[in-house]
Amino acid sequence: MEGENRLELVRPDERWAAEVWDYKAEFEARGDHLDGTADLGAAADFSHWLSDLRADDSPNTVRPGRVPADTFLAVRRSDRRLVGMVNIRHTLNDYLFQFGGHIGYSVRSSERRKGYAKEMLALALDKCKGLKLDHVLVTCDSENEASARTIRANGGVLENRVPEGEGFTDRYWIEVGV
Template sequence: MAEILLRLPNEGDEHQVMAYKQEFEAAGDSMDGTGGLAAAQNYGKWLSACRDNRSPDTVRPGLVDATTFLAVEAESGDLVGMIDVRHRLNDFLLNYGGNIGYSVRPSCRRRGYAKAMLAQALEFCRQRGMERVLVTCDKGNLASARTILSNGGVLENEVPEGESITQRYWISL
């Protein structure tokens, strides 16, 4: 696996981010941890929202402050994943979404990227002074559960969410 870096998105990332979105849409897969990319009308509006959402003073209504990172291969700069760190939890996030959401583009899965992304996001959380974080996944998402467990996750419980079950893992920092 190539080394990855987490970095903030910028104006120069439009092509890669929109190709990422298209790959998920073509696969019929959900874009977790993308700061609302699935619903974004265009790249500029998405980027603006990501920037606004980093601060509690400018976070968009109905959301909590969060930092959305691109996960890129260090050498090539290719976008392989995205990860969203929510700085605090509301009731919904406490039960279902957690502090961290992430996704790896379908063509880049099973290479260890998610594990590396989560490890780097946890370091970001440590630097912010967070003592523990909640990371969740669908019970049927065994790859995500392995990623969380490999980063120190401890399963607290499972919560029904419609037709699915959300597993809630805490990671002490």
């Protein structure tokens, strides 16, 4: 793995429309889940998705049933390629407390196994400091060993495993240290 600092987190805007839609298409072609993308998989088009993101970034405009959150594109510095996405929730509702956590993320399949998820999570944890979160919950499917390694590499401590659907969700806490 190359050194850290290969990625930066940027806010999506209209300039990223084609790259975001390509990201979505890559996940859909493989039947993968678009975790940490603020429901990109359900979006009919980029402009509506972006509008929803912007609504959700403030407690005054957040959509019903959602919590305030920031969504970022993880962009490789060397070539400006969109390699992943991160969603940082400012607070937790009951569902997020049990299953979703403060941070969700995904890496496109063509860029996996390169250490990007670990770097993305570290960058997201830095953003959490600005939100005055001293510890954050990060979860993963209990069968997803790669995600569990990513979380542990960033200081995650397993609290418990909870049943969800036909499987289990592992709940990790990470001390951020504001």
